[in-house]
Amino acid sequence: xxxxxxxxxxxxxxxxxxxxxxxxxxxxxxxFILCYTIKFSFEWAHYTQLRNVDVVLPLGVANYFDVSxxxxxxxxxxxxxxxxxxxxxxxxxKGPNWLYMVVMLLFHLLYVIxxxxxxxxxxxxxxxxxxxxxAIGLIWYPDKKYQPRFIIGSILFFIGLGxxxxxxxxxxxxxxxxxxxxxxxxxxxxxxxxxxSREGVYNPNFLQRLALTNSGxxxxxxxxxxxxEFIGFTLWWHRLRPYTTTLLIMMHxxxxxxxxIRFDAFVYQLILIGYPWYRIFDLYLKKTPDWVIKTI
Amino acid sequence: MKQVDQKKAMKIIGFTLTIxxxxxxxxxxxxxxxxxxxxxxxxxxxxTRAMILDVSQQDEETFWQSHSLNERSTPTxxxxxxxxxxxxFSNFISKTDHWSDNRKNALFTLFKNDLLPDGKWMVVKVxxxxxxxxxxxxxxxxxxxxxxxGVVENPLLDDSFYFRGEN
Numbered sequence: 001x002x003x004x005x006x007x008x009x010x011x012x013x014x015x016x017x018x019x020x021x022x023x024x025x026x027x028x029x030x031x032f033i034l035c036y037t038i039k040f041s042f043e044w045a046h047y048t049q050l051r052n053v054d055v056v057l058p059l060g061v062a063n064y065f066d067v068s069x070x071x072x073x074x075x076x077x078x079x080x081x082x083x084x085x086x087x088x089x090x091x092x093x094k095g096p097n098w099l100y101m102v103v104m105l106l107f108h109l110l111y112v113i114x115x116x117x118x119x120x121x122x123x124x125x126x127x128x129x130x131x132x133x134x135a136i137g138l139i140w141y142p143d144k145k146y147q148p149r150f151i152i153g154s155i156l157f158f159i160g161l162g163x164x165x166x167x168x169x170x171x172x173x174x175x176x177x178x179x180x181x182x183x184x185x186x187x188x189x190x191x192x193x194x195x196x197s198r199e200g201v202y203n204p205n206f207l208q209r210l211a212l213t214n215s216g217x218x219x220x221x222x223x224x225x226x227x228x229e230f231i232g233f234t235l236w237w238h239r240l241r242p243y244t245t246t247l248l249i250m251m252h253x254x255x256x257x258x259x260x261i262r263f264d265a266f267v268y269q270l271i272l273i274g275y276p277w278y279r280i281f282d283l284y285l286k287k288t289p290d291w292v293i294k295t296i
Numbered sequence: 297m298k299q300v301d302q303k304k305a306m307k308i309i310g311f312t313l314t315i316x317x318x319x320x321x322x323x324x325x326x327x328x329x330x331x332x333x334x335x336x337x338x339x340x341x342x343x344t345r346a347m348i349l350d351v352s353q354q355d356e357e358t359f360w361q362s363h364s365l366n367e368r369s370t371p372t373x374x375x376x377x378x379x380x381x382x383x384x385f386s387n388f389i390s391k392t393d394h395w396s397d398n399r400k401n402a403l404f405t406l407f408k409n410d411l412l413p414d415g416k417w418m419v420v421k422v423x424x425x426x427x428x429x430x431x432x433x434x435x436x437x438x439x440x441x442x443x444x445x446g447v448v449e450n451p452l453l454d455d456s457f458y459f460r461g462e463n
Contacts (some may be wrong), residue, residue, distance in 0.1 A: 007306070111328045111329075117387060154305070173334065197346070197375055258414050
């Protein structure tokens with residue numbers, strides 16, 4: 001037996017038959033990913049056209065050519081518009097099966113154009129990874145039977161990998177004392193300046209005041225969050241997935257409260273992909289809706 | 297999914313993972329959407345951010361002086377009101393090593409339509425660090441003054457602050 005089979009069993013659940021509810025959920029999840037892809041695309045295009053003047057930090061393909069040529073003449077809007085049109089065609093499975101890969105490349109290009117100003121945000125990474133998994137899935141699994149299972153399984157693989165990677169990045173970058181309370185104090189002060197700069201005023205909330213006055217609580221907040229990141233890889237097994245998902249969502253709420261960093265798209269996606277919602281659909285569906293069959 | 301398809305699926309994931317590792321390894325950990333998620337990985341290091349203080353009502357003798365965040369007596373501009381992302385702005389200020397005329401013009405362009413006549417907006421660097429390993433000290437360093445006529449460097453700082461990066 002191949003050593004990857006236990007992992008593949010957890011991700012793809014080969015012994016479970018596909019159901020109308022699972023197929024419907026898959027298309028609804030695809031709509032969710034596309035809505036965020038299009039939303040981010042137009043937000044990035046708008047900011048680029050309005051504010052980007054000079055390249056401060058080249059990311060991704062921006063290391064190989066000057067992306068400032070997209071700052072003017074509404075070229076960023078042109079890219080966003082192309083993403084919108086191609087996404088709709090790909091959603092209805094019209095045209096070649098590599099259309100989502102084209103959307104992915106355009107999405108990457110728009111990201112490096114918008115975020116050439118020095119900031120490296122990660123709150124859109126899950127949407128980007130999911131779109132990539134859709135692109136790969138449509139190319140390698142064009143058949144209706146295996147496509148949803150492969151795409152959802154591969155997304156779960158990369159989400160779990162991402163969280164556990166973040167744990168090790170902290171262990172390597174700082175060491176086992178990463179959860180020292182003073183580190184949280186430093187981050188709270190840093191984020192307080194960000195809020196002050198964004199809003200013009202800043203007042204610490206209850207959790208921040210508690211962490212700043214009690215080093216034990218501050219350390220505990222960091223330790224619980226760090227441990228939760230470590231077990232991110234347990235998303236790979238469907239029996240553990242709902243429990244890990246719940247912990248990860250709580251961790252994100254904790255990050256929002258303690259450091260004012262919001263990961264809305266992350267949390268919504270975790271809620272959708274971390275729980276077996278298809279079982280609820282299956283209670284009410286006798287067969288897969290026609291529009292779903294036609295668009296896979 | 298049959299066993300043979302599981303094998304195919306794992307091969308595709310393995311191939312994607314290989315591309316993931318190769319791209320992040322050669323691009324400082326970031327090749328979107330691939331990332332090693334390094335945020336908060338280096339704890340305890342001093343940080344530098346930036347913000348804008350409205351010093352229109354202040355004397356020139358005092359507004360160039362550095363001071364602690366707690367001593368701040370001037371109002372802070374809400375960058376959101378002007379449609380500027382505050383993280384972008386912080387990085388733009390703190391990661392610029394060489395304040396060429398072009399870079400100053402880029403900064404001026406961000407706000408020139410919002411500055412009132414006689415308005416004076418001070419771009420400040422804000423630096424936080426752990427002191428004596430048990431408290432956080434946050435200091436404000438006035439850096440560039442925005443007026444309707446352009447951008448002015450802090451006369452109390454020498455050239456190395458503007459042409460050699462972080463100080």
